[in-house]
Amino acid sequence: MAGQNRVARRRGFLAVLLVGALGLSGCTGGAVDPLAALDPVDTAFGDELSGQLQAVLDEAVALSGSSGGVAGAWAPWSGEWTGATGVADFGEEPARVTVDSEFRMGTLTTEVTCTVLLRLVDEGQVGLDDEVDAIVDWVPGLDGITLGQLCAHTSGIADYYPGLRPHFVANPERVWPPNELLSSGLAMPRTGEPGEHWAYSRTGLLLLSMALERSTGRSWNDLAEQYVFGPLGLEHTFLPSPTDTGLDGGLGAYSAALAADGTADCAVVRDDSSQSSSIGGAAAGAVSSLEDTRRLSEAFATGALLDEGTTRTQWTTIPPGGDAPAWQGWGLGGAEYGPMRGLAGESTGVLTAAFTDPKSGLTVVVALNNSTSGGDFARETAFALASLASKSAAAPEHEQPAIELPWSYEQATTRMHELAKCPKPDAAAAPATEAEPAPAG
Numbered sequence: 127m128a129g130q131n132r133v134a135r136r137r138g139f140l141a142v143l144l145v146g147a148l149g150l151s152g153c154t155g156g157a158v159d160p161l162a163a164l165d166p167v168d169t170a171f172g173d174e175l176s177g178q179l180q181a182v183l184d185e186a187v188a189l190s191g192s193s194g195g196v197a198g199a200w201a202p203w204s205g206e207w208t209g210a211t212g213v214a215d216f217g218e219e220p221a222r223v224t225v226d227s228e229f230r231m232g233t234l235t236t237e238v239t240c241t242v243l244l245r246l247v248d249e250g251q252v253g254l255d256d257e258v259d260a261i262v263d264w265v266p267g268l269d270g271i272t273l274g275q276l277c278a279h280t281s282g283i284a285d286y287y288p289g290l291r292p293h294f295v296a297n298p299e300r301v302w303p304p305n306e307l308l309s310s311g312l313a314m315p316r317t318g319e320p321g322e323h324w325a326y327s328r329t330g331l332l333l334l335s336m337a338l339e340r341s342t343g344r345s346w347n348d349l350a351e352q353y354v355f356g357p358l359g360l361e362h363t364f365l366p367s368p369t370d371t372g373l374d375g376g377l378g379a380y381s382a383a384l385a386a387d388g389t390a391d392c393a394v395v396r397d398d399s400s401q402s403s404s405i406g407g408a409a410a411g412a413v414s415s416l417e418d419t420r421r422l423s424e425a426f427a428t429g430a431l432l433d434e435g436t437t438r439t440q441w442t443t444i445p446p447g448g449d450a451p452a453w454q455g456w457g458l459g460g461a462e463y464g465p466m467r468g469l470a471g472e473s474t475g476v477l478t479a480a481f482t483d484p485k486s487g488l489t490v491v492v493a494l495n496n497s498t499s500g501g502d503f504a505r506e507t508a509f510a511l512a513s514l515a516s517k518s519a520a521a522p523e524h525e526q527p528a529i530e531l532p533w534s535y536e537q538a539t540t541r542m543h544e545l546a547k548c549p550k551p552d553a554a555a556a557p558a559t560e561a562e563p564a565p566a567g
Contacts, residue, residue: 157359160421160430161487166202167521178514180209182539183492186507187212189546190477191395192496194223194377196416199511202487203526204518208416215378215399215495228362228376228415229493230401232478233328233471233501235365235412237426238350239335240277240459244440245353248433252341254458261337265305267312268333270320276334277458278324278444284314285327287410294474295381298401301368307407308332324446324456328409335408346408358425362415368404373413379475382498382548390498392548398475398497410473419480419491426460427467427482427489441467453532463505464532466512470505472497477504481512486527488516496548503545510538 170176183197194212213220214227246252254274262268275281286307293300311329318325335346342349347365355363366373378399382390403411414422424430429437443455443462455462460469463481466488470479475497482489490511492504513535520526543549 157421158357158425158430160358160424160428161202164202164487165524166200166487167205167524169205169521171199171201171205171207171515171518175514175518176207176209179207179511180211182507182510182514183209184211185539186492186494186503186542188552189542189549190494190496190499190503191380191382191392191546191548191550192494193220193380194227195492195494196223196225196227196229196377197492197507197511198225198416198420198490199515200420200487200489201515201518203520203524204515205521207515214376216380216395216397217378220378221375223377225416228373228413229478229495230373230377230379230473230476231363231410231412231414231419231493232406232473232476233410234414234419234422234469234478234480235406235408235410236277236331236459236469237422237480238354238363238412239331239338239346239408240440241426241431242338242346242349242353243273243277243334244432244436244458246338246342246349248436252338254439258333258337261340262333265308265312265333272320273334273337274458275320276327276330276337279326279330279456280318280321280324280444281327281330281333282316282318282320282322282325283327283330283333284311284317284325286311286314286329286332289314291474292384294401294405295384295396295398298379298396298398298405298474299371301402302404304332304336304404304407307404308336324444328406331409332407354422354425354431357431358418358421360414360418360421363412363418363422365408365412366403368402371400371402373399376413377476377493377495380496380498381475382496390547392498395496395548396475401474406473410471416491416493419478419493420489423468423480423482423489423491424487428484451532463509465529466531468508470508471501472504477501479504479508481508483529486516486529488512488527488529490515499545499547503542506538506541506545509533510535510542513538 198208208225210223259268383394466481468481
């Protein structure tokens with residue numbers, strides 16, 4: 127009932143904001159469809175491909191130690207698949223997971239926050255080069271940092287999450303004041319001078335949301351509703367109140383306890399299902415659904431909500447450095463992996479990933495409810511789904527695009543096994559080949 131009431135309230139608010147949404151560039155009324163020009167095929171994939179995709183999800187749930195998960199793959203020239211496996215939690219008589227189950231979207235929340243920034247840039251309310259210390263003037267030590275650098279992860283501000291992860295896992299219901307998380311990140315050694323190089327930082331994204339709220343005098347949910355949720359018709363995506371720790375009927379959240387040396391203690395699984403959104407806030411605290419996340423991913427990758435020039439700026443990428451291959455780059459709020467754009471990451475108890483190829487429209491989404499194996503595990507699961515779906519045959523009157531992914535199905539599933547920290551006992555076998563999908567798990 128609570129979930130139904132929430133949707134009803136959001137629909138009413140959407141109607142209030144519809145006039146503002148109609149002013150969106152390229153929008154002539156109703157929800158924006160980022161892939162409308164591709165004339166997507168409205169049919170399911172064939173049984174063989176659907177079975178292979180389902181096997182990847184089943185294997186991901188087993189390898190990650192999750193109780194359940196949801197995933198989807200959409201190929202506009204061919205068809206689509208959505209799948210669910212397992213149960214919502216490890217409690218007594220848990221509900222089965224369905225493709226409509228809501229989940230904590232973790233770091234995918236970043237896509238919303240950075241899209242709000244870019245929409246405000248398009249409107250001339252703020253600029254990417256605006257300095258943060260002129261807006262968040264009560265926080266010292268922000269000299270030379272710009273709004274754009276916060277989304278590009280080049281601010282030099284350290285990420286608060288790794289150091290506080292044990293506290294989040296052990297006490298997920300605690301409400302963390304934003305200034306406390308911000309102070310924790312700012313107290314750590316800087317990763318570099320502003321604009322010098324890339325280093326992922328939830329702290330920077332939290333600071334960005336504070337700056338946008340201060341600049342506009344409006345809340346994150348208010349801004350997200352007008353600039354992202356309303357235009358895309360997202361009715362199941364929102365940032366819960368920090369004190370609203372439950373998720374009615376949605377995926378739970380779990381993580382192995384951490385040993386003294388920081389490694390995973392697979393014998394002890396923490397139940398983080400009831401948690402405060404303040405752990406991630408505007409960087410990783412929102413809730414969504416499979417269909418909403420698909421539409422968000424497509425809009426984020428294609429720039430459907432932005433002016434053309436802003437989209438170009440967003441996806442003028444920089445290398446993440448280190449030993450990352452040349453086909454990886456970071457834009458404003460998201461990453462490019464070959465032709466696919468999006469994000470994958472870990473938040474307390476959950477792993478999520480969503481990627482879209484803006485040219486072909488190929489899109490994949492996955493959500494798992496055990497965070498122990500880390501964000502790279504979610505990314506490789508999404509890569510495996512993308513590899514399978516990219517080869518789907520074209521439907522009549524459609525042409526199969528040539529999609530050159532810089533990874534193979536075998537490479538992605540092998541990496542899934544390598545990254546799995548606490549797999550279920552029956553999931554430790556070698557990964558299946560593409561021709562022989564793994565059994566349901």
